Amino acid sequence: MSDMNQQMTAKYKNNFLKEIEEQAEMGDWVKMCMQCGVCSGSCPTNFHSGWDHPPQELFMLIRAGKRDEVLNSNSMWNCVSCYNCYVRCPRKIPITHIMHGIAEYAYRIGRAPKSQPTLHLSQTFWNNATKTGRVNEVKLTQTLYFKDGIASGIKKAMAMQDVALGLVKAKRLNPLEAVGISHKCKDIKGIHAMLDKARELEAKRKGRTA
């Protein structure tokens, strides 16, 4: 277990609801859930293949203080952000955002599962996008396609080549990005300063050192 995880366990003792409220994005909505189940019923993933807990069960587990069961769960990582649950929730709870908030928190304190595909995609995208302030699409797809080895990467790339050519024709994809010649933000320094400030503000709000 990471230091951060131990630090948080010590800070909140057994009050996991409070921990989620203060540390996870939109976590303060968890207590508003009235367990009607419309979110779970509306989820297009059907949570059968490997979904540990549907959303309202996850919220109940948080309130019951089942810290390990929640943080080890894969539920929040399986959310496809379709927003069906959020739209139908009778309490207008931002369920989609909470799922991402819990996932992000689990990652931050070192409790994310190893080689989690959603996490890998998010990290790759974030690193790619924050480097120059704009996404380098060619490098992003390369990293994602070849994550499981060269053979599978080539197979995926071949399958998608028509789409890629179409994008190039429509000037939505620049092949030169592969060699690092890509569109950049005019003020990269400014972007980085902004991100640093955002990180600083968030840390302050959540009561911890950046």
Place this chain on the structure above:
Amino acid sequence: MTSVVATNQTILVVGGGIAGMTAALEAAETGKQVVLVEKNPYLGGRTVQLYRYFPKMCHPTCGLEINLRRLKANPRIQVLTMAEVTGISGGKGNYSVNVKLAPRFVNENCTACGECNKVATTEVADAFNYNLGKVKAAYLPSSMAYPQRYVIDPSVIGTAEASAIKAACKYGAVDLDMKEETVTLNAGAIVWATGWQPYDAKNIQPYRYGEFPNVITNVEFERLADPHGPTGGKILRPSDGKEAKNVAFIQCAGSRDENHLRHCSRFCCMASLKQTRYVQEAFGDAGKSTIYYIDIRAIDRFEDFYQEVKANPNVSFVKSKVARISEDKNGDPRLWGVNTEGYVRYSEPHDLVVLAVGMEPSVKGVNIPAEVMSDSSGFLMADPVNAGIFGAGCATNALDVNRAVQSATAAALRAVQVVNKVARAEA
């Protein structure tokens, strides 16, 4: 012209449902002059449209009959039907009120013999039965309508059919020259008892009400079960007239939902529990009911009613807010969701789905021509700013019949206090 005798010691009651009738009767029986204004051509409001009411499973013919008898016996109450308040001026103890009267085209000579109905040919939507059926353009709104007088639909006025209707009446009761009129009357205090309307289930998109014929509302189900209703009391589903032996009830259809009605409508749990008894009575052990609920709120003293229904093996309970409804090829509505007791996904077909829609105050969106306070759901609140206007019944809160009567009695007492002050009978 309609003449109304009213002074600033008169109490005006707006709305002739169970609450308005009660307020009018209570006030009149203390000796006050009362004018009762009702929008429909008959008194009784939503209560008279029920088949039976909980907890004692009384028919409205019984409960309302008592009130109608009191009303007929009381010379201090003037009843104006097909009337709407369009303007209020003045203040507490001295209001001046404009009331618009729509023409009924039938005067007080009517004996309800029904000859006019026999010659009428045009059919219009049957509002009393929530438009589930049609009625002829000369109709008695319901078998126990008070006043017991026919109504002629304005759509036939000026046609040969109207002349035939007039000719068929042996009592000279049909008056085709009636016009809309506005009367102005005085009142010392006003009881606002305009009641409720069922929440428009079309707004709850995933339930597809209005698209799937076999998805109906709880108020419509009352009419299906009623022997005076469009099916003669047989519980037949609208799409193909098949007996609906497997009925699903969806609770909180609109209520307790920030996207629809914020409040708990209170009566719907009891209403669905009651309606499972209609299914049981109609089909015996072949009639199955399933209630999909978030939690059952059998308010106040009604817990025993709930326990009784729960003990019935033909009624099952699924703890779940239904996520969506689809339709099978044979017309069966299919319910999709998750049973939160055990987190089990279900996909269940039923013969008929009854949406337990909530109560929306009728005053919501209606421009009451006076300054009154209402809460975030649109119900009238008790507030000094209301001055001599007092809310009663479902205009003030989501109430069942019993509570509406209590609320109306309270409002009547407050109104009586105001007119007593006007008469200097009370400090």
